[in-house]
Amino acid sequence: MTRVANSLETLRDQINARFPGRNIASDGGVGDEAHQKKGKASDHNPWYGPGIVTARDFTHDPAHGLNIQEIADQLLASRDPRIKYVIANGRIATNRDWQWAPYDGANPHEAHFHISVVADPRCDDAHPWALPILGGGNGGGAEPGMFVTWGTGVNVRTEPRLGAPVVTVLAGPTRVRVGCQTRGDMVNTAGRNNDAWSHLPDFGGYISNIFIDHPAAWLPDVGEC
Numbered sequence: 001m002t003r004v005a006n007s008l009e010t011l012r013d014q015i016n017a018r019f020p021g022r023n024i025a026s027d028g029g030v031g032d033e034a035h036q037k038k039g040k041a042s043d044h045n046p047w048y049g050p051g052i053v054t055a056r057d058f059t060h061d062p063a064h065g066l067n068i069q070e071i072a073d074q075l076l077a078s079r080d081p082r083i084k085y086v087i088a089n090g091r092i093a094t095n096r097d098w099q100w101a102p103y104d105g106a107n108p109h110e111a112h113f114h115i116s117v118v119a120d121p122r123c124d125d126a127h128p129w130a131l132p133i134l135g136g137g138n139g140g141g142a143e144p145g146m147f148v149t150w151g152t153g154v155n156v157r158t159e160p161r162l163g164a165p166v167v168t169v170l171a172g173p174t175r176v177r178v179g180c181q182t183r184g185d186m187v188n189t190a191g192r193n194n195d196a197w198s199h200l201p202d203f204g205g206y207i208s209n210i211f212i213d214h215p216a217a218w219l220p221d222v223g224e225c
Contacts, residue, residue, distance in 0.1 A: 004056060054119055056114075058113055058115075070133055077098075078131060079173075081095075081118070084119070147198075147213065148176070148212075151170075168205070184197040184206070
């Protein structure tokens with residue numbers, strides 16, 4: 001059975017709740033015949049997993065408050081690890097650098113914006129999208145204690161020590177729930193130093209706060225272990 005990725009269904013629900021009565025004339029999920037002719041060239045086709053479509057379009061409707069450039073810019077600013085790329089108003093930005101560049105496709109996407117999510121299990125992560133326009137914060141997640149990591153091959157350890165056994169490895173940017181934070185070994189990377197570590201209850205271990213994508217060394221609104 002063909003369906004749209006759960007993360008995009010969550011985004012649609014949030015947008016509908018925030019902008020009731022919005023125009024949906026240019027909304028799109030599962031591709032029409034024109035998209036199907038493009039085959040795997042279009043994320044509107046169910047080419048990932050068991051019939052999962054990894055793209056959605058949302059109509060530009062400033063009369064009801066939905067400005068596609070505003071929400072597209074906020075999606076990029078969130079650096080949500082579920083995002084693959086966003087297209088709006090003749091420009092495209094990908095998760096490689098999160099920067100707008102000219103889009104040369106036939107449709108400039110002025111009547112709607114397009115969002116594609118990654119073709120891996122993260123596409124079905126149904127956590128709310130943390131965008132100011134939708135009433136979310138800027139802490140990497142709409143729920144308290146939710147953040148996003150950065151980097152590849154990040155170790156989650158049993159204790160906040162560099163020599164502690166590794167529980168698991170985060171292959172890439174990952175949405176994580178931080179239960180508490182504490183002081184531990186000093187970690188030095190990317191020109192930064194930090195001795196704060198976050199406990200991730202869902203993974204049963206700690207990671208250095210240096211790998212949490214947040215400007216503060218000690219995370220706000222997170223208690224001490």
